[in-house]
Amino acid sequence: MSEESRSGGLARARALDAADPLARYRDQFHIPSGPDGGPCIYLCGNSLGLQPRATAARVQAELAAWARLGVEGHFAEGVGWFDYHERFRDSTAALVGALPGEVVVMNALTVNLHLLMVSFYRPSGRRRKVMIERGAFPSDRYAVASQASFHGLEPSEVVIEVGPRAGEDVLRTEDILAAIAAHGPELALVLFGGVNFYSGQVLEVGVITAAGHAQGAVVGFDLAHAAGNVRLSLHDDGVDFAAFCTYKYLNAGPGGVGCAFVHTRHGSSPELPRFAGWWGNAPATRFGMPEAFVPQSGAAGWQLSNAPILPMAALSASLDLFSEAGMEALCAKSAKLTGYMQELLDGIEGGLFEVITPASRGCQLSLRVVEGAAGLHQRLSAAGVVCDFRRPDVIRVAPVPLYNSFEDVWCFCDIIAGFAAEGV
Numbered sequence: 001m002s003e004e005s006r007s008g009g010l011a012r013a014r015a016l017d018a019a020d021p022l023a024r025y026r027d028q029f030h031i032p033s034g035p036d037g038g039p040c041i042y043l044c045g046n047s048l049g050l051q052p053r054a055t056a057a058r059v060q061a062e063l064a065a066w067a068r069l070g071v072e073g074h075f076a077e078g079v080g081w082f083d084y085h086e087r088f089r090d091s092t093a094a095l096v097g098a099l100p101g102e103v104v105v106m107n108a109l110t111v112n113l114h115l116l117m118v119s120f121y122r123p124s125g126r127r128r129k130v131m132i133e134r135g136a137f138p139s140d141r142y143a144v145a146s147q148a149s150f151h152g153l154e155p156s157e158v159v160i161e162v163g164p165r166a167g168e169d170v171l172r173t174e175d176i177l178a179a180i181a182a183h184g185p186e187l188a189l190v191l192f193g194g195v196n197f198y199s200g201q202v203l204e205v206g207v208i209t210a211a212g213h214a215q216g217a218v219v220g221f222d223l224a225h226a227a228g229n230v231r232l233s234l235h236d237d238g239v240d241f242a243a244f245c246t247y248k249y250l251n252a253g254p255g256g257v258g259c260a261f262v263h264t265r266h267g268s269s270p271e272l273p274r275f276a277g278w279w280g281n282a283p284a285t286r287f288g289m290p291e292a293f294v295p296q297s298g299a300a301g302w303q304l305s306n307a308p309i310l311p312m313a314a315l316s317a318s319l320d321l322f323s324e325a326g327m328e329a330l331c332a333k334s335a336k337l338t339g340y341m342q343e344l345l346d347g348i349e350g351g352l353f354e355v356i357t358p359a360s361r362g363c364q365l366s367l368r369v370v371e372g373a374a375g376l377h378q379r380l381s382a383a384g385v386v387c388d389f390r391r392p393d394v395i396r397v398a399p400v401p402l403y404n405s406f407e408d409v410w411c412f413c414d415i416i417a418g419f420a421a422e423g424v
């Protein structure tokens, strides 16, 4: 590419940033440094979101309260660790299109999947099968297979996987629906990712849920790559349950506390079997420690342990940014920013890679590298790009609307265009 067209491209990216109403949020994050000491091009918010500048003070405030108050912090005015999780009711519900009582912040993602499967995967009689996507995230596969074994079933007999057709990279909704119909009366649970972690494809949550329900199955979603990335309407879509983590798009920090969704039609039935712990007990009697467990209504009734205040304080800093910016505006920028990346990538000649992510996507693009994906990933790292490599041949990049700029996207594409021109 000529220097002239490069500088024109960079000028256009900067103009897009200047016109971006969300551009100011970038300054509210710590951007790690690249090899040249300047900010890196961070395209890995789908793995670990960046740290908001406000996070340290939030965590520090809870440490200070602990230092000042000790155990009194549970009920002290303005501290209130006893019902700390309730602070997240509205913000997390808005993120995933839930009613406030349908969501609770607790544990971690895989733990929550297990707890929810205890309630929602209850094989009986002919209805024993669980349907997942082929190539689902390993933790989800382990969780599902071990739940089947726990019920005395052979995972290879009851776990059904639906994948893309031969030669294709993404799942067709019609194939998912056909599989659900084909297994109908044997299907106990349908469990898909809202956004596939590998391809970045967004699945049709409402359509899949309706199809599962039409066959009498329970339908759950893993929203690890969907929460904070795409618009969701879990309540209206009638999804039975869902779980997600908060350290990817939600920037809560490594190992950040997870989140669970239970539809209100289940949340209010105390007879639904569950593994119980004292924090799921109704708050009025929680500290009285009654003989028998009386579940709090809503998703909060699935809590086990007292809340981990420090990681939850970290989460609050990021959720405030989401509440302020709003998912609608974030998704609008996401479409522009990711569309811009796709446009630039499409213009790169040399056949180095192809984008396998379909039009139905959030902010992740997955690049299938024709040859030497691992080497390309290393060269990108050396050039100051933080992105990830998934075996065998995919590099995933996620321009995140909260903190990535059009200039980031332009610089990344300029670097990869340079490699393509050199034939590496």
Ligand SMILES: *Cc1c(COP(=O)(O)O)cnc(C)c1O
Residues within 6 Å of the ligand: 108, 109, 110, 111, 137, 139, 140, 193, 197, 222, 224, 225, 245
């Ligand atoms: C990131 C991710 C996980 C990670 O699970 P943790 O319990 O948070 O460690 C699980 N499933 C999917 C689909 C993921 O993307």
